[in-house]
Structure formats: C-alpha cells, structure tokens
Amino acid sequence: MKINKSIGCTVNECKYHAKEDSFCSLDHINVVKHHDRANSVEATDCGSFEVGK
Numbered sequence: 001m002k003i004n005k006s007i008g009c010t011v012n013e014c015k016y017h018a019k020e021d022s023f024c025s026l027d028h029i030n031v032v033k034h035h036d037r038a039n040s041v042e043a044t045d046c047g048s049f050e051v052g053k
C-alpha cells in the first residue's frame with residue numbers, strides 16, 4: 001500500500017489508512033467542517049473517510 005507521509009492520520013478504521021504506519025494512503029484528502037464557523041478541533045474532520053472492512 002502507498003503511504004503519503006504528508007498526511008498523518010490515526011484513524012485506522014478508515015479503509016484508506018496505511019495500517020502499519022500512522023499515515024493516509026491517499027494522494028489528497030478533503031478536510032471539512034461541521035458548522036458554519038469552525039471554532040474547535042472537534043468541528044473539523046476528514047471528509048474523505050470511508051469505513052474499512
């Protein structure tokens with residue numbers, strides 16, 4: 001699996017997670033917010049997440 005060392009990620013439930021390392025395997029991700037104004041870390045998220053197997 002390809003590892004993108006520019007995108008660190010600990011969400012190992014995601015199907016794009018590079019399992020052996022804490023990185024994403026995608027070339028690009030989309031970061032999203034959950035409110036009109038993001039005012040905390042919790043208000044942002046990885047919009048490219050997909051449930052793995």
Ligand code: SF4
Nearest residue numbers: 009014016017024046
């Ligand atoms: S798509 Fe998002 S949640 Fe999934 S491994 Fe990549 S950065 Fe993490």
